[in-house]
Structure formats: C-alpha cells, structure tokens
Amino acid sequence: MFRTAVIAGVGLIGGSMALGLRQRGLAGRVIGYDASSDALHEAEALGVIDEARATPGEWLRDADLVVLAAPVKALGPLARELAPFLNPQALVTDVGSVKGGIAAELERLGVRHFVPGHPMAGSERGGVQHASAALLENAVWVLTPTETTPLTALSRVRMLVEQLGAAPVVMPPDAHDTLVATISHLPYLASLALTHMVARDERLSLLAAGGFRDLTRVASGDPRMSRDMVVENRAALREALQRFTRQLEHLAETLDQPEELLEAAVEGKRTRDSLPVVKRSLLPPRFDLVVAIPDRPNQLGIITNALGQAGVNIKDIEVLSVREQGGAVRLGLETPDDVQRAGELLRAQGFETRGRG
Structure with a gap:
C-alpha cells in the first residue's frame, strides 16, 4: 500500500504497527522516528524498523504514510515538528486515545490528508520490546474524521486498518472522546x-485475589502516560x-433491597456477557471454550500444543483466574x-472444559 512509512514514536503501539506493516507486506520501507x-x-x-531517524528533515518528503504514535500529551508537539517537512500528499494518522485536540491541531497545521485514529488495543507493558503485530489483530480501531477530512484519505486509512487485521469504526472526534471517557478513562480512575x-x-493486600487483580490491571500502566490521557x-x-x-449511590441503596440488587446483578451479567470485548460482535464471531x-508446570503449553497439532486455531486467549490450586x-x-x-481432545488429556458461545 505504501512505498515508505514513517512511524513517529516506536513504543508499544507504534512498534506493533511497524511490525504489522512489515509482516503483511504493506510498506516497502518502514522508518522509525523517535x-x-x-x-x-x-x-x-x-527488526521492527528498517531505518532509524532521530531528527526531522527533508527525508520525510519520501514518506507516503506517517503515523503519529506518541503519548497523548506529546502528539501536538510531534505534529508541529514534522509538519514542515511532510509531503503534502502523504497520508497521516495517529493512535492517540483522545481525538479532539489532535484533530484540531492537524487542521490548524494545514495537514490535509489526516485521519485521526485510535486502536482499542494495548497492554500494561509498554515499550517496543513488547510490540507485536498480533496486538492489533481483531482490535476495534476507531477513526474520527472531521468535516475537512478527504473521503479518499478516510478510505485509505480504513483499508490500512483492515489490512492490519483490525475492525475500523467511524465516528466524530467528540463522540469518541465521550465514549472512551466511560469505557477507558473512568476504569483507570x-x-x-x-x-x-x-x-x-x-x-486488604493479604486478601486481594483474582477479582481485585482483574479490576485494577490498568493501574499497572505507565503513570505519566495514563495521567496525561485522563487530563486531556x-x-x-x-x-x-x-x-x-x-x-x-443507587447500588448502595439496593443493599437493603435484595431483590432490586439481584435485578441489577442480572442486568450487569447480561450486559457484560454481550459486550463486543466478550462476544466480539463487531468482528468475526468467536466461540469460546x-x-x-x-x-x-506447562499446563498451558500442553493445551496449546495439543490443539495446534490437531489443527485447531486459537484466535484469542484470556486468563480468567489464577489461584494456588490452579x-x-x-x-x-x-x-x-x-x-x-x-x-474432546482436552478432556481426553484430563482437563475440565466448558463451551460457551
């Protein structure tokens, strides 16, 4: 799709995009800028990038794809650094988790072919050493064009997202920011x-087990980046x-009304079980075991090896709980x-299983 792609910010997401571009043959050359x-x-x-650059310059004119992959607070300054050297026809996108500010900044800078984006993927483990093309596969990838975004640019970024194995969803920048405030930034706080x-x-720490660990996983992310994300x-x-x-407050009131609390619990289970992150309704269906x-030792290895040898492709894997007994x-x-x-294969090897889908 591209002769030369520039990944500006070779961290977890930028590195994963670079690997995706290279492994899927989407770019002839991938340059990392950081x-x-x-x-x-x-x-x-x-082997994440083909070439490294530490300062902007005329070399950027060769890029027909530029990805701004810096933390939210650094996106604006990064765009201002690169904008004077960009090819006017270059396709530009970003991966920031807040869209309103960067959309306005690129419009002010006169970058015409800019499509704001946000892959809903990540990990509490940062850095290019944890980058993987698989991180972006099957992820919902939000694209937030503005009124000035060319339709051809949106179409090309949508195609890029699909080629990386993700599912594009299009909405306005302000709608995106309202939604992620609830499903991403609020859970962090x-x-x-x-x-x-x-x-x-x-x-309390003596009793903190699986449920507490799952609820607080995002607190293990980079503190400064997380702070900047929610402040933005x-x-x-x-x-x-x-x-x-x-x-x-409403749930606190139901503590004295067990039937109402049960109704809330049933609604919560029904909602959680139907979420795209569980059912993947925006993506090809998955069936769970x-x-x-x-x-x-090596129980997970035994499972994956047995299914691999039988030709069963594991598309997704999630650790639900870990205890001393298993x-x-x-x-x-x-x-x-x-x-x-x-x-059938795993039960024959002594594992207990339950299907759901």
Missing part, C-alpha cells in the same frame, strides 16, 4: 481508587464520573465444531 536513541536502537535490533484503598490498609479528556471524564457516582488448569483460561475458537473438537 527522540529516544535507545528506543530506536532497540527497534532496529528487534476506578482502579486507582481501589489500589489506594489497599495501599492504606495492609490487611477531563471534561468528558468529569461527566462520566458524575454518572458513575450516581450508579454507586473455558478450560480449568491445575497448578502444575485457574482457568478462555480460548476463543473459530467455529462451534472447533469448540467440540478441542473439548
């Missing part, structure tokens, strides 16, 4: 609140916090037949 020489050296050593409660009472979207986040507080894993994983498979076949 202020950190260490990140560039590591990216080259790992909630996880901080929970971890702070544990930090202030050491007895603070107006929408304040509204989300107000709605969340009202929900908590839940496998109980005893607390012995745990469970959810395997996302392609067809109901795969679920049945995988269940």
Whole structure:
C-alpha cells in the first residue's frame, strides 16, 4: 500500500504497527522516528524498523504514510515538528486515545490528508520490546474524521486498518472522546481508587485475589502516560464520573433491597456477557471454550500444543483466574465444531472444559 512509512514514536503501539506493516507486506520501507536513541536502537535490533531517524528533515518528503504514535500529551508537539517537512500528499494518522485536540491541531497545521485514529488495543507493558503485530489483530480501531477530512484519505486509512487485521469504526472526534471517557478513562480512575484503598490498609493486600487483580490491571500502566490521557479528556471524564457516582449511590441503596440488587446483578451479567470485548460482535464471531488448569508446570503449553497439532486455531486467549490450586483460561475458537473438537481432545488429556458461545 505504501512505498515508505514513517512511524513517529516506536513504543508499544507504534512498534506493533511497524511490525504489522512489515509482516503483511504493506510498506516497502518502514522508518522509525523517535527522540529516544535507545528506543530506536532497540527497534532496529528487534527488526521492527528498517531505518532509524532521530531528527526531522527533508527525508520525510519520501514518506507516503506517517503515523503519529506518541503519548497523548506529546502528539501536538510531534505534529508541529514534522509538519514542515511532510509531503503534502502523504497520508497521516495517529493512535492517540483522545481525538479532539489532535484533530484540531492537524487542521490548524494545514495537514490535509489526516485521519485521526485510535486502536482499542494495548497492554500494561509498554515499550517496543513488547510490540507485536498480533496486538492489533481483531482490535476495534476507531477513526474520527472531521468535516475537512478527504473521503479518499478516510478510505485509505480504513483499508490500512483492515489490512492490519483490525475492525475500523467511524465516528466524530467528540463522540469518541465521550465514549472512551466511560469505557477507558473512568476504569483507570476506578482502579486507582481501589489500589489506594489497599495501599492504606495492609490487611486488604493479604486478601486481594483474582477479582481485585482483574479490576485494577490498568493501574499497572505507565503513570505519566495514563495521567496525561485522563487530563486531556477531563471534561468528558468529569461527566462520566458524575454518572458513575450516581450508579454507586443507587447500588448502595439496593443493599437493603435484595431483590432490586439481584435485578441489577442480572442486568450487569447480561450486559457484560454481550459486550463486543466478550462476544466480539463487531468482528468475526468467536466461540469460546473455558478450560480449568491445575497448578502444575506447562499446563498451558500442553493445551496449546495439543490443539495446534490437531489443527485447531486459537484466535484469542484470556486468563480468567489464577489461584494456588490452579485457574482457568478462555480460548476463543473459530467455529462451534472447533469448540467440540478441542473439548474432546482436552478432556481426553484430563482437563475440565466448558463451551460457551
């Protein structure tokens, strides 16, 4: 699709995009641009990029794709650094989790072929050393064109997203920021609140198990980047916090009304089980097999090896719980037949399984 792609910011997401471009043959050459020489050296050593650049210049004129992959707070300054050297016909996109600010900044800079984007993928482990093309596969990738975004540019970025194995969803920038305030930025603040409660009472840490760990996973992300993300979207986040507080107050009232609390619990289960992140309704359907894993070495390896040798493709895997006595994983498979076949194979090896889909 592109002769020369520039990934400006070779961290987790930028590095994953670079790998996706290279592994899927979408770019003839992938150049990494980063202020950190260490990140560039590591990216080259790992084969993530073909060439490294630490300063902007005329070399940017050759790029027909430029991806701004810096943290939210750094996107504006990064765009201002690169804009004077960009080819006017270059396709430009970004991966920031807040869209309103960067959309306005690129419009002000006169970058015509800019399509704001946000891949809903990531990890609490940052850095190019954790980059993987698979990180972006099956991810929902939000594109937020403005009134001045050329339709041809939107079409090309949509095609790029699809070629990287993700599912594009198009909406206005302000709608995106309102939605992620609730489904991404609010959970981060909630996880901080929970971890702070544990930090202030050491007895709580003795009892913190799987459910607490799952709810607070995002608190393990980079503190500065996470801080910048929520501050950048603070107006929408304040509204989300107000709605969340009202929900908590309502649930507190139901503690004296068990039937009403049961109704809330049933609604919560129904909603959670139907979410795209669980059902992947925006993507090709997945069919799940839940496998109980005893607390012995290499159990996960035995499972994946057995299914691999049988030709059963695992499209998604999620650790549901880990305890001293063992745990469970959810395997996302392609067809109901795969679920049945995988269940029979694993039960024959002594594993307990349960299909769902």
